[in-house]
Amino acid sequence: MRIAVPNKGRIHKPSMELLEKAGLHIEDKGDRKLFARTADPDIMLLFARTADIPEYVNDGAADIGITSLDFINETGVDVELLLDLDFGVAEIVFAVPEDSEIGSPTDVEDQMNIATEFPNITKNYFGDLDIYPDIIEVSGATEMTPQVGIADGIVDLTSTGTTLKVNKLRVIDKILDTSAHLIANKESLKENSKKIREIEMAVESVLRGRKKKYLMMNVPSEKLSAVKEVLPGMSGPTVMNVESEKEIVALHVVVDESEIYQVIQKVRDEGARDILVTSIDRLVP
Ligand SMILES: Nc1ncnc2c1ncn2[C@@H]1O[C@H](COP(=O)(O)OP(=O)(O)OP(=O)(O)O)[C@@H](O)[C@H]1O
Ligand SMILES: O=P(O)(O)OC[C@H]1O[C@H](OP(=O)(O)OP(=O)(O)O)[C@H](O)[C@@H]1O
Ligand SMILES: [Mg+2]
Numbered sequence: 001m002r003i004a005v006p007n008k009g010r011i012h013k014p015s016m017e018l019l020e021k022a023g024l025h026i027e028d029k030g031d032r033k034l035f036a037r038t039a040d041p042d043i044m045l046l047f048a049r050t051a052d053i054p055e056y057v058n059d060g061a062a063d064i065g066i067t068s069l070d071f072i073n074e075t076g077v078d079v080e081l082l083l084d085l086d087f088g089v090a091e092i093v094f095a096v097p098e099d100s101e102i103g104s105p106t107d108v109e110d111q112m113n114i115a116t117e118f119p120n121i122t123k124n125y126f127g128d129l130d131i132y133p134d135i136i137e138v139s140g141a142t143e144m145t146p147q148v149g150i151a152d153g154i155v156d157l158t159s160t161g162t163t164l165k166v167n168k169l170r171v172i173d174k175i176l177d178t179s180a181h182l183i184a185n186k187e188s189l190k191e192n193s194k195k196i197r198e199i200e201m202a203v204e205s206v207l208r209g210r211k212k213k214y215l216m217m218n219v220p221s222e223k224l225s226a227v228k229e230v231l232p233g234m235s236g237p238t239v240m241n242v243e244s245e246k247e248i249v250a251l252h253v254v255v256d257e258s259e260i261y262q263v264i265q266k267v268r269d270e271g272a273r274d275i276l277v278t279s280i281d282r283l284v285p
Pocket of ligand 1: 008009010011049050051068069070071088089090157158159160178179180
């Protein structure tokens with residue numbers, strides 16, 4: 001079983017951290033850094049460019065891969081989307097110079113030039129509007145092409161918007177929401193379903209854990225029911241006796257990351273002390 005992982009770029013590091021947390025530690029990172037063995041003898045990592053991974057998985061050179069939705073769309077491959085990984089979150093937008101007369105995508109004319117790293121996404125987007133501008137394919141720094149006079153507009157990735165702003169560009173339309181995804185080859189999924197689902201579950205358990213916190217606290221026994229009242233309604237909490245002169249219990253509970261701030265205030269108001277918050281590496285239901 002081979003998993004294709006970005007060898008560089010923005011989603012390289014978060015992909016490696018995710019696999020590591022999922023239990024697929026890298027055992028040796030070969031000389032040429034193309035392949036690596038993992039803690040599971042049946043699983044190898046194959047390092048490749050993010051943009052090439054959709055094809056690698058589609059062709060079966062890798063059974064599974066981590067890549068971005070923008071490149072999956074761009075290549076038009078027929079792979080199975082297993083999981084949205086919640087990093088590499090960005091948008092593909094159509095943007096024009098701030099002083100351009102273009103105010104909507106339909107203002108674009110066939111003789112205009114649009115620069116992009118995503119020629120297919122761009123062609124399809126304007127094709128749907130029955131507009132056929134010339135696509136200038138570039139491999140980076142797309143935002144500067146209008147300034148040097150080779151493009152009337154661009155189709156590119158943005159997240160904070162800083163690069164567009166610096167280059168005095170204005171967004172006309174959002175074309176695609178993108179993020180990193182775990183994908184699988186459809187044939188491999190049929191033949192090796194058990195193993196692939198096992199990997200998917202391991203990765204998903206990390207994502208689930210990231211949204212939760214593990215909360216521990218000491219509570220005087222007489223205040224236990226009041227503290228329990230203010231805890232969000234999930235299974236548990238776990239209550240344990242504490243060796244102490246006073247009547248104290250320890251209470252453990254899993255809480256949504258988004259609720260943690262308020263929960264801590266509330267349990268403290270009700271008498272909980274020595275409150276610890278820890279992160280959860282994996283949560284398997
Ligand atoms: N500004 C951004 N914010 C969030 N995610 C982004 C951003 N830019 C790109 N991405 C995501 O990261 C993916 C990989 O882009 P990145 O530019 O890091 O890699 P690359 O083009 O393979 O490498 P490099 O640019 O170093 O040659 C993109 O396909 C996109 O999904
Ligand atoms: O909205 P922002 O936060 O400014 O991010 C947008 C920029 O990020 C990406 O470039 P990257 O940093 O990957 O460099 P690259 O052009 O060399 O790929 C993308 O191509 C944009 O240029
Ligand atoms: Mg890039």
